Amino acid sequence: MNFQTLSRRSLFLRENNMSEETKPARRQYRRTTERRQEILVAVVQLLSDPDSTGVTTKDIARYLGLADGALYRHFSGKAEILQELIGFCDDSFERMFDEINAEAEVTMVTRAMVKARALLLFAEANCGLTRLLTGEALSSEGQQVREAMLACLEKAEKALCSSLQLAVVQREVPNSEDPAVRARLIMSYVQGRWARFVASGFEEKPTADWPQAQAVLFGGLLAS
Structure with a gap:
């Protein structure tokens, strides 16, 4: 992308x-x-x-x-420029998730996994935007810009949670599963991989070791 x-x-x-x-x-x-x-x-x-x-x-x-x-x-200042770029990230995530949700005959757990991987792939394709997503380029910005980024990340987490909630409703996973906790865990992993990508000078790809990470993050759900 x-x-x-x-x-x-x-x-x-x-x-x-x-x-x-x-x-x-x-x-x-x-x-x-x-x-x-x-x-x-x-x-x-x-x-x-x-x-x-x-x-x-x-x-x-x-x-x-x-x-x-x-x-x-063209812009009132750097804050408006950054907010427009954050809006682009937000719109891109929404489009990605809509495409994933539109896939037929795919389990909700699989959709959650694909969404998580899509977030990692987005970072690989957009190095500069990843620096925004990690907040590194926002350290000196005002509260409005930081809140816009936080809202973008919260929406992404909610999209993961939504798929996991439906997995519980459709009895793909046990009722004891807590979708919100699992979604937070997954999003924390995604953000950690983004941060390592930036810290490595964009050398350490976010999707590196994804099969192993997927097994841990979604442990017990695929076999349910």
């Missing part, structure tokens, strides 16, 4: 859904939208540098060859 590919696709859809306007207005819309996308992609690329710990507006402007003030024509 690639950030730039998805961004261009969403940009294409937005342009095609526009109402009929004058050509100059359409060109201006495209220029503004494309510049916003360039800024977002630039931030992700900067955060993808193994030696990076965060970015400033000056870093972004320098990377794009723009004056510092040019960024403020």
Whole structure:
């Protein structure tokens, strides 16, 4: 799953859904939208540098060859840029989970496993975004940005919990199973793998040793 590919696709859809306007207005819309996308992609690329710990507006402007003030024509500040990227992560997770939930003849436990692995694969495909997901690039940001990331992670955990709850309802697993506790455990593992990925300079892949981890995280459920 690639950030730039998805961004261009969403940009294409937005342009095609526009109402009929004058050509100059359409060109201006495209220029503004494309510049916003360039800024977002630039931030992700900067955060993808193994030696990076965060970015400033000056870093972004320098990377794009723009004056510092040019960024403020498109975003109110770095916080808005980061919130949009967090929103992208949130939307991506939701799309991934919707696709998994739409699969027919798949047990709920299997869906939970696939969701967990999808979160790991997302990180592998999006190094810069993983630096956001771990919170490393947010240490100096305000409460609103950190709360947006926390909400994104909580939604991902709830998606895991939902599949596990349905597994109990459908008697795939014993009634003694606590879906919320299991989901927290799984999400803690996912976040730990994300953190190791960042700490290793993106060398230690999140999905490394997944078969063994899966056996521990979902221990007893597959054999039920």
